[in-house]
Amino acid sequence: MRKERDGISVEWVKLELLRTAYATRGGLLAARDPRFVIGWYLIFAVVPWFTHNITVLAALFTVCAAAVFLSRVGPLVLGLFVIGFVLESLYVLFAAWLFGGDMSTVLALVVLTLKLATISLASMAAFVSLDPEKLSDGLLSMHAPAMLSFGVSYGYRMLPVLMEEFHTVVDGHRLRSAPLAAKGFLGWRVVVRTATTLVQAFYPLMLNTAKRTRTTVEALETKGFTYAAEHPDGRRIRLAHLRADHRDVLLIAVTLLLVAASFALGHAYPLQAGVG
């Protein structure tokens, strides 16, 4: 018996991706100026590399985890992260055991895992909170190339369309390709079929996209996209709406304070992992 599910289904994954991409859930960072959000992210992307102190890293991890909670990161992204994190930890233990390592080896690997996990959490919190416009304007204001900032917003614009199209093409394969006679051991045939279908679905997707971009490129020309690249007025106007207020400054201040506190904590109760 088949049933329409609202839980884990293709439909749900599509919705979750949209909710994530378009920052529909709001949250702590969503209301902030994009430049400060990107700055906030850069702090956590850089700082973990300056220490091998597990106490510091654990404290930073906790701060980022709190930020993820306050930024209302959706279950799909979070779930993928947790699965990755758990698998990674298991792998660390397994690798240490296999190569006859002792506690210090485990700790050394834990350091790396914690660093990566902290950065992942920070990027989740930041990018879930930036909708396409904010992200592209933020990048532009930080003097990223115009092509990159436009590409980001255009990617967001196309995301729902491509997802829908991809789903349709996969459905077409489901209906029209030869049905599987047997599932095989542990359903390996199903896995192989699913994988080949996903790969084959890219062919029509790419061609259809190539067709539609012809109009897009012409339209960009008429809308002065290349003109804007040569004349700075457009950039100035586009970024005029970006205004930081005291809360943005407060965000960075509190963040720096928390980072400092983490280091102080690590200094007071150090848990070092050899020379990492």
Place this chain on the structure above:
Amino acid sequence: MTGIDNTPAIEVSGLSFRYPGADRDSLTGVDLRIERGDFTAVVGGNGSGKTTLCKTFNGLVPHYWSGTFDGAVRVMGHDTRDLSVGALSHLVGYVYQDFGNQLVRPTARDEVSFAPVNFGLADHRERTEEALELLGVTHLADRFTWQLSGGQQHLVALAAIMALRPDVVVVDEPVAELDPAHADGIYEALADLNARLGTTVVVIEHHAEYVARHARSVVLMADGAPVWHLPAREAMERVAELERHGIPAPQVVRATRSLAPWAPVPLTVEEAAGHLREHFSDPGGGPGPLPPAAPPGTADSPGPRRPSGEPVAEMVGVRHGYREVGGGLAVVLHELDLTLRDGERVALVGGNGAGKSTLMRLFTGLKVPREGTVRVGGTDTRTVRPAALADRVCYLYQRPEQMFLKDNVREDVAMFPRGRGRSDTDALVADVLDRVDLTGLADRDGRLLSGGQQRRATLAIGLAMRPALLLLDEPTSSLDTASRDAVIAMLDALADTIRCTVVATHDMHLVAEWAHRVLVLDHGRIIADTTPAALFADQALMASVGLVAPQITRLGLSLGLNPPPLSVGEMLDRHQTTGRIRA
């Protein structure tokens, strides 16, 4: 800008153009003058050079498409070769046929302000608000463009070009990708811009009906050059010539020409009704020559025909909906009961979002209903996988390119029968390709075919699946009139292999000429289950779901014919019959 008042909006002189690598000119020796404030329709068959001509107006030809360019195009007095594409877009705005791909920004407001901001215009905010206001889409400003319906997207694309306050607007086939109600909306918006701002409007159009109603002058293109440029009424008088170039005259024109050849050519249904009434109901004091009469050949029962055939598929108490980004459940179908029977030709009509596509998808088993039961040939769709149902049900998507999974048409058609291990696959594929007249093109990629060919290729894919139930989503949308008639003829010929065909459509010509049974879907409920003639006669119902009957049907109704005629031929037949009776 240009002070001289009699400068035409567009002046083309001695223009020839050849795309790089092409073996013949796309435009050859074009001379054309479009006055300021005109509303011009450019008509002509496929490949007559309409779109290329219009792309010379905003400089895409020759600045973007470099080729062999001779002669000159002047827009508001400026030679297009002297200005960049960016500068020209302040003079000429262009809305593409695939306008969805023209929208490049996430939200509607961002889209509209994109060009003014890029050009660094200080008053970009006023321009944006003004353009949104002008097209009546201010309420959509903060929506994401992918959330908008086709009609709304078109209006936003139009608003985006109006934000540069161009003197000329070019719109490429607005009717092609839109349902009639939205297409009317676009034409009204264009007429409004034309009247209020004096914007010169140029439309590329296949449908003579819209040309007659809205355009003031008509350019007929053939083989890369204008045949003539005439006022709309004079253009419509040249019925035979238009027909030769693949533009059948509007139904009211054909009917009036046959019934009252001495009357001036009518441009609207009202005009036609006026002429016909005047010329018929005058002398003799009789009751008028067109009394209500049953159409010959069809049964006179106004309601739906009694169910006769075996049920092919049914829905019992079906309720279905989908999750929204916000998390809420949007219910699309409510408590739906429906039986489809052997031998039926069913048209499913209703506005956008009425639930037509969802209803059809439920029959394929790709989705199962949240409540109620869907049965196909007695099998509950919940109990089998969609791949198993595909032996009995085939659903053809609205956009043909979504059906092309392989790199040539033959492979696409063969995919299903070969996958099911049919030994006669090759013979079947050859036969099907022959039926849709695509044998010669079978080794091409489906995406590279013309609109009509693509549609026939998807029909071939469907036929090779040998389904009992064939479901088609908008099979005639974005086709020119000739390709559309070919598809309708093909649907007619399917009757022998398919037990039941369901077509979801906005095309009332298709409903009139092909369907036997019409289901009217409104907000997820079937509010009428009837025949085409009875549907068209019920004007209150038609208006409530935003449908517009074919011209000839409306003409018949306004002349008091009930049931109304469904085709020009039927109207003429009935007139002859009644004429004979009276004689």
